[in-house]
Amino acid sequence: MLPSYHRSYLGQQGRVALFHLVCSITGVWGSQVMVPQRVNAVLGKNVTLECRVEVGTNLTLTQSSWERRLPSGSVTVAVYNPRYGISIPPEYIHRLFFRSPSSYDATIVLGNVGFADVGIYTCKVATFPLGNTQASTTVNVLVEPKVYVSAGSTALIDGGNDTVVATCIAERARPPAEVSWESNLFGQSEVQLFDEANGTTSTQVSYLWQPTRHVQGHTLTCVVRHPALQSDFRIPYQLNVQFAPDISVIGYDGDWFVGRENAQMTCKANANPPANHFRWIRLDSEMPEWMERMNSTLLFLRPLQRNDSGVYRCEVANDINLRSRDVRILIQDQSQAERSNSIVVAGAVMGAVLALFLIAVFIIVILTARKAPPPVFADKVIDLPPTHKPPPPYSERAPAIPLGVHASQVAWLCQPRRADRRPVLTDRQLPPPTTRLGPPAQSPTQQLSRLQWVCHQSGTDRVYINHREHYV
Template sequence: MARFYARSVCVKMIGLLCVAASILTQHGTSGQRVKVDPELSSYPGQTINLRCSFPDTNGVQLTMVNWIYETKEGERINIAVLHPSFGPNYPPSPVKGRVSFKPSPPEMASPSIEITDVRMSDEGKYICDYATYPDGNEQGITQLIMLAKPDNSAEVLPVIAGTQAVVVARCVSKNGRPPAQIKWVTTANGNWTEKSQTSADNTVTVTSEYRLVPKSSDNGKEIACLVEHRTQVKVESISRKLVIQFAPEVTIEGYDNNWYVGRSNVALTCNANANPVPTSVIWKSMSGEMPETVLVKSNELKVLKVDDTVNTTFVCEVKNRIGTTRDQVTIFVREPSKSDSNAGVVAGAVIGSLLALLLVAALVAVLVTHSRRQQQGYRANGGSDMKTRIFGGGKKASKNGTSGGTGSGGITGGNSNGPVYIDRSPNQGLGEKNNHHQPFTMGARPEVVAGTPTAQDILLSNELDEAERRKFDEMEEDESYDHFSGGAPILQLRPPPEQDHMIGDYIDDDMESQRDGSVISRTAVYV
């Protein structure tokens, strides 16, 4: 393809220009026919093999092979020459005595060389240069890289807390080839700088320094130096802790603002954060001498018993190599508490609880008794006898009570305690009813038929207690003021039934118990 291109160019060019273009084109293309390793690495003291070959020799005559060493400054030095007729030759060079053709005897098609006991200064370019006919010279270049595993180390530099940025840590990767790469990892707020130095043997030492404004809070923080190098399988991490020196930071603890006269076994503690460690801790009293009840031991001030002499300001002074710092606390002694002791409080609580329980029990007992008495009413003699005591028996009433007629409109029986009722027989008129009940006006108390006892009379019989008497009074008061549309109260009762069903002058099933414990007739109406 290249030669076709050259011929096409020749058609357009004439003379020497066409010949020159053809030669340059052929040389650029045929230079790729020399086969070498692009790069080779080695450690000092090892033996290396620089390979070179010319596999395609069709139409080309190999006249000579020359190995050239090119330094990093660009200088070229012949180190080995091979002629098909005269054999190998090794001109003076930095590798003379350590270089030779391999295999032996060498061949023009594969003139590889070997260098023993390589040094760091041997690093550079090695050129395998073929002199051919008719194509001219053709080359292949190998880059030799010398490796040296560095010696890595890190250290922290003790510094005093201040306001200016200083070096607090240093990391060194010494005598490495190629130069190492260094990074830092830490929570401290700072940055780093780096510098490199090449030694005579071509190794490089890299130094990195970490800088920050030192503070007491940075003391003890971890800082890691990370070194990355070609000779290492992984990144090497070297961890250290920062050392920041500072004067003591002092605080006094233990005062709860409740020191009262008579209180015992209270103490103050002097806490100090410092680097280096404190050399002394001294307690002082602003009032002069230390109170007799105070016992000082190291960083603790113990008060055996609080009294008025403790009412002062205590000072704790801590000293180290960097400086001296103090803190103070003012004690205010209070009067003793007037409240009862804990035992008295507990006893009072127990007694109060018992009294409260007794009060509740008494109240419950009263309520239960009152409820039972309301439910029992007047059942002292049971059943029909109760009705007899309240309303009176028929026969007994006829003897002791006022005699009356048994006709319609009259009072049934002679019981003076019986209620008034009116016969509902059709021949009885309103006028006859009014013979027993006087008309009353609104708001006035109606008159009661002579000889008929009222509820008040029953209560006065001394068979009921005061509570029941009050209830009957209220009931009588309420029932006395029932109002009707007419001018006089209308009282109607059912005709009396047969005497066999009567209890006294009232029907057996006519009685009805009330909520207040009383028993009244269903047909009788009190006015």
Template structure:
């Protein structure tokens, strides 16, 4: 198919000639470009140095080098020689702007590289290494020098006054940089920014950015951040700016606790002001006129040495700065004197302690009375009761000194023929006597009781409590004293049963007697009896029922 297309559209001889000529020209240019070897582009910074390399390459060795020149072409397009080297005439530096800053690295036509020191931003441009040759003419190669400049970054706050218009509150600048820098703002205050650029005479660019907002007192102290990005910086430059918004004072009074009572000392009020700049003056006054004599003012603090009716007034605090003045007032109310909280606490503690002690005493008395009543009901002597024993002789009958009498108090006579302490006739009398019958066995004799007096039975022995209860000679009052509470008696019986009856009583409560007769019993009683302060004696172990 390609053959068909060639046969239908043959190439004309003229067109063929043009194509061949173009190819030859391109090859010739390529060969010529290869003769002078240079670097296409270099980057440098002000005050630094740069080496511009140049080398002539002659493949056939038939070209004769006559002279080499370095030509500088700035951005405005004006060409000028800055360095020339001739093998016979030496070096030449015709441009005064590069004098003493340009040197040849090698005294050779084949390698006429130069070094430019103490670079300036204005040195940027195209540098051409040009050879004068024979027979081909001039050969050249061009290097573009790009001058870079690190910007001088800065950011600052602009002090403003709170208002209703949008104003510049912060500025950020990247000066004398090349290429031009980019500035961004990071902020949460809700403003906006604008950016401008200025070109310097040496090719540098200065970029400025301004941040704007409608300032309020709450914006004072908040931060906005400037971020600068530029080619010469390895990482962005970041700088936070703290806003400064000035505003007149706002005032409040603190310290009043609604407890200014007569006699209170060192009551304080504090005048708190929020302002920028700081307040210049703080003034305390009273609505009633001059401050009371007991008031002392120290800056923003007002102290009442002693609270009295004179400070029952309205205090006013006024604060000023360069943007204005503001005031606040508070009315203090003086109340009646209160007791010292420490004293009140001590009194309350004493009262509570007394009540607790009283409750404890009442409880103890109740327990003692209950136990006393139980003992009385079971036949034990209560507190204050006494037991007297009569000493027997030949006239003492069978009981002798074994008799045991329980009295409520008072004086009387006991059996056995001798005087002793007897019970008060205001209460019942219990008599328990022990004796021996004809066989030497210990027996119990009962006494008769009638109308609170001690009676003897027909046998001469006092009647027992049981006999008295069974007799009809006791009055109603006396009978009530012998009544036993069923519930308490049942409880006592249950406690008795837990011990297994009389056999389970502790050994100290068993009567120690034996067949040895009255002498052993007498020895036991003598050891068992205990003398009391009122002269009576009671048994330590006997159980009275």
């Protein structure tokens, strides 16, 4: 059993500890050390270890320090005492310092970080009369990747098979870098990882694509993401697609005519690599001596003639292949402007002739209509007695044939005669007159003219009888 004085001492110590605990909770005598839980340091660069100190109003900061935990134990790497100053061990004196030491800031900066600096660091704060307060952070060393792009081992040839265009490499990164290609082409990526020393990894991403000349000069972009990088690392890569010459001929505009001077044709070639050979030839005959070939241009040294018409070929070659383009030239007798003027004049003449023809036809039609004979009665028309309409005036009636005249007599009377003889009928040959109502009897001369009218109107067996003359 303990003596009474010893029991009283323990009771007093318990009351003091409880008082200190209450003060810490209420913040009267409490102090607090705040550090980040984890800090990433980049190999070869500086890293900042934050340590903020909050000291109670009734406490006094006596000292702040940093310790590093090693397998053999903890070692002090930096000490700040408001009265005695700063103390740093020799092994850290050249690459560790306090950023802005005070009673509220114990932050240090560690420079030229290496793999040996990985571990746990503790910020300790000593106050009076409370004692020590501490907090720990873990330092992890990142290795920033070395990024570059290399071209594929095979040249990109237009129309070839799938080829490695380029490879993006993020070398010796910790942790492994994220590498990708940005492109609007229909290619594909292949990723490879390689373990390196000190826990680093190299990442290679190759871009495969089937080359075509239409995207010559376009750009791919290698994108690398890593915690040690403040932002995405981007490297552009320009495509270099090789292709045979693509040829076009300028100079011949389709309006080459006899007598034209200074005519020439030039062969243009789009090629990669550039064209190194040009040649002009004529396919349908030998090339005349007065035609001069100057690099890619064919010059006509005299005015054009009809025999210059023909087929000309331009040949262009580069390191990939040889290509050619044929041009058929036709030399006209006149220029296009002269031919257009001739067509306009011919059209105007034809229009004037057509207008005159239409006017003449119109005049002829009008004159013919004015001289047209009166209408002729229809064949074998018999005018029956009127029943619903009044008889026409006497002046409109056609001369009638007496009913006593037989059709055979009419036919005999109408037989053709010589031109100087005319049919004459005597009183004996005429049938006896029939009593009828109507106008008075006519003389033989009037009867003869009536018969002549009948013969003229009848033609072949055409007889017109007006029964209204004999209807009783």
